Amino acid sequence: MRDLGRVESGVAGLDRVLGGGFVEGASYIFQGRPGAGKTILSNQIAFARAALGEKVLYVTLLSESHDRLFQNLSTLKFFDHSRVGQNVIYLSAFSTLRDEGLGAVVQLLRTEIRRHDAQLLVFDGLLNARDRADNNLDVKTFVAELQGQAAFARCTTLFLTSTELDDASPEHTMVDGVVDLSEDLVGVRGIRRLQVRKARGSAMIGGLHQYEISDRGITVYPRLEAAIQRQWFDAPGLEHRLSSGCADLDELIHGGFPAGSLTLASGPTGTGKTTLGLHFLSAASAEEPGLHFGFFETPQRLAQKAQNLGIQLPGPDVLDLLWHPMGENLLDKLGSQLLEHVEARKVRRLVIDGMGGFSRAAATPQRLTEFFATLINRLRDMEVTTLATWELREPLTSVAGAPVEPLSALHDNLILLRRVERGHDLHRTISIQKMRDSDFNTSTHALRFTSRGLTLVSPSQWDPEGIAREVGSI
Amino acid sequence: MAVIVVADDEFLLAQMLADLLEDEGHEVFMAQNGRKALDLVRRRGPALLVTDFMMPMLNGMEVATEIRADPALHDLPIVLVTGAQGGIARDRSDLFDAVLDKPYSHDALLEVVARLLERGRGTGSP
Numbered sequence: 001m002r003d004l005g006r007v008e009s010g011v012a013g014l015d016r017v018l019g020g021g022f023v024e025g026a027s028y029i030f031q032g033r034p035g036a037g038k039t040i041l042s043n044q045i046a047f048a049r050a051a052l053g054e055k056v057l058y059v060t061l062l063s064e065s066h067d068r069l070f071q072n073l074s075t076l077k078f079f080d081h082s083r084v085g086q087n088v089i090y091l092s093a094f095s096t097l098r099d100e101g102l103g104a105v106v107q108l109l110r111t112e113i114r115r116h117d118a119q120l121l122v123f124d125g126l127l128n129a130r131d132r133a134d135n136n137l138d139v140k141t142f143v144a145e146l147q148g149q150a151a152f153a154r155c156t157t158l159f160l161t162s163t164e165l166d167d168a169s170p171e172h173t174m175v176d177g178v179v180d181l182s183e184d185l186v187g188v189r190g191i192r193r194l195q196v197r198k199a200r201g202s203a204m205i206g207g208l209h210q211y212e213i214s215d216r217g218i219t220v221y222p223r224l225e226a227a228i229q230r231q232w233f234d235a236p237g238l239e240h241r242l243s244s245g246c247a248d249l250d251e252l253i254h255g256g257f258p259a260g261s262l263t264l265a266s267g268p269t270g271t272g273k274t275t276l277g278l279h280f281l282s283a284a285s286a287e288e289p290g291l292h293f294g295f296f297e298t299p300q301r302l303a304q305k306a307q308n309l310g311i312q313l314p315g316p317d318v319l320d321l322l323w324h325p326m327g328e329n330l331l332d333k334l335g336s337q338l339l340e341h342v343e344a345r346k347v348r349r350l351v352i353d354g355m356g357g358f359s360r361a362a363a364t365p366q367r368l369t370e371f372f373a374t375l376i377n378r379l380r381d382m383e384v385t386t387l388a389t390w391e392l393r394e395p396l397t398s399v400a401g402a403p404v405e406p407l408s409a410l411h412d413n414l415i416l417l418r419r420v421e422r423g424h425d426l427h428r429t430i431s432i433q434k435m436r437d438s439d440f441n442t443s444t445h446a447l448r449f450t451s452r453g454l455t456l457v458s459p460s461q462w463d464p465e466g467i468a469r470e471v472g473s474i
Numbered sequence: 475m476a477v478i479v480v481a482d483d484e485f486l487l488a489q490m491l492a493d494l495l496e497d498e499g500h501e502v503f504m505a506q507n508g509r510k511a512l513d514l515v516r517r518r519g520p521a522l523l524v525t526d527f528m529m530p531m532l533n534g535m536e537v538a539t540e541i542r543a544d545p546a547l548h549d550l551p552i553v554l555v556t557g558a559q560g561g562i563a564r565d566r567s568d569l570f571d572a573v574l575d576k577p578y579s580h581d582a583l584l585e586v587v588a589r590l591l592e593r594g595r596g597t598g599s600p
Contacts, residue, residue, distance in 0.1 A: 062486075065484055065557075066484060066557050067558075067576030067577055069557075070557050070558055081558060084528075084558035085556075091483055091528060091529065091530050092485065092506075093483070093530070094484070095483065095485045095488075096507075108507075108530055111531070112530055112531075
């Protein structure tokens with residue numbers, strides 16, 4: 001099978017969705033409503049190519065003036081003023097279109113591509129060109145001639161249009177690729193999504209992918225479960241275990257968590273989930289670097305909490321504390337950041353505190369099970385042992401011993417943290433509900449917060465008569 | 475009043491500039507690319523050229539270079555209006571008599587036009 005020459009877009013995530021970038025000399029339509037980000041995206045690509053020394057021809061018809069465009073682009077980090085007029089040439093073809101027609105525009109662009117030896121052409125104004133055409137044949141002829149001229153010069157072409165062209169439009173049938181940019185309201189928040197509807201010669205990733213616009217330009221976050229193809233992983237081995245960092249807990253689970261496993265620590269607020277995570281990370285080392293990926297507590301508060309409980313956290317050379325405050329997070333951005341960090345730092349001990357932060361970021365909750373499955377499998381593939389927390393809000397009796405949606409069947413081990421009443425005393429308890437393919441102590445132990453961290457108390461000591469009863473979450 | 479050639483591929487900007495100059499009583503000819511600008515200069519013998527930098531066929535610097543190399547035209551005052559290349563062009567006083575960064579004020583443009591029409595080339599740095 002022949003490999004086609006590829007042109008990297010320079011836009012994070014886009015090349016992956018496109019199946020390896022643009023095909024050299026091919027033509028693509030970028031379509032979306034005004035404000036969708038077509039201009040930013042195309043300029044970002046233009047300056048990425050220019051930074052590699054290529055020449056880019058950016059042709060407009062009736063749009064914002066070039067000086068206004070430069071003003072707006074100057075707020076973005078990729079915009080390099082010194083390349084304007086040197087590597088990135090902005091031209092208007094409106095007068096030519098109006099006075100002489102589509103054929104003259106093709107002629108003009110053919111001349112300019114050759115004059116500048118352009119390797120990328122951006123044509124902003126397909127809608128105006130369409131308006132100038134008498135019929136669909138004119139449009140087809142225009143697009144065919146332009147892409148033919150560009151392809152002959154090995155110049156990749158991006159057509160921009162603000163219309164929603166249907167799949168049967170002459171433009172769509174002619175070009176090699178079509179990329180949709182859209183923004184939808186989900187509740188009260190706007191979610192930007194990109195879809196590659198067509199990409200000839202490329203194993204594109206179909207469906208919708210979130211993107212965001214920041215001062216770095218556009219970043220595309222490929223849908224995790226679609227972007228990571230490998231879905232089969234060996235079950236975690238039992239021979240190598242990682243200490244939980246809490247000696248008493250290690251005793252209940254016979255030495256620690258199996259390497260590469262996912263342990264879910266589930267319970268209401270204030271029952272010790274985060275503290276369990278701190279224990280686990282206290283055992284991070286150069287051989288087993290750690291990461292706390294959390295949504296609730298700042299790194300400063302976590303460090304303070306560990307200090308107050310006498311849990312010695314290692315230094316930043318082997319432990320990172322990443323905090324993603326609850327807000328309008330993007331699900332795939334979170335997943336991508338987590339995996340990139342794990343890969344970059346070769347993390348082996350991971351605490352996700354809590355998984356609900358991902359759920360809150362999901363604009364489409366129906367995909368959470370697939371998302372978590374892919375994320376967890378990828379972590380296993382990277383030999384990461386994960387302790388994840390899941391906050392329960394319902395009365396405990398309804399969930400005790402039952403896996404929590406959408407993580408059911410995905411976790412290897414389940415630890416249930418509860419709050420129970422014995423006489424006039426309120427106790428925190430811990431019980432192991434599940435250790436995949438492994439023996440464990442099934443007794444419910446009391447959990448004490450001490451100056452040496454968490455300690456466990458056996459049932460015979462804290463509730464010899466067995467009269468404690470569960471209470472709901474506060 | 476004077477004959478002036480305005481060269482800019484951005485039609486709306488060229489039209490606004492032409493309207494402004496015509497309101498001052500000048501006769502204005504417009505070109506949407508560098509080649510046409512050069513043709514108009516040769517045919518119309520203007521007293522001033524106002525040109526954009528990035529244009530099809532020939533850019534503003536190429537147009538100015540050709541004009542300066544032509545003994546019949548080399549004294550033509552040239553104003554460059556540009557969105558991005560002002561820095562480079564300001565070092566080329568051999569080509570341009572004035573450089574205005576877009577967006578420029580109408581008053582600034584009219585002041586430069588009036589000065590160059592009255593005194594000709596070499597009446598100030600770009």
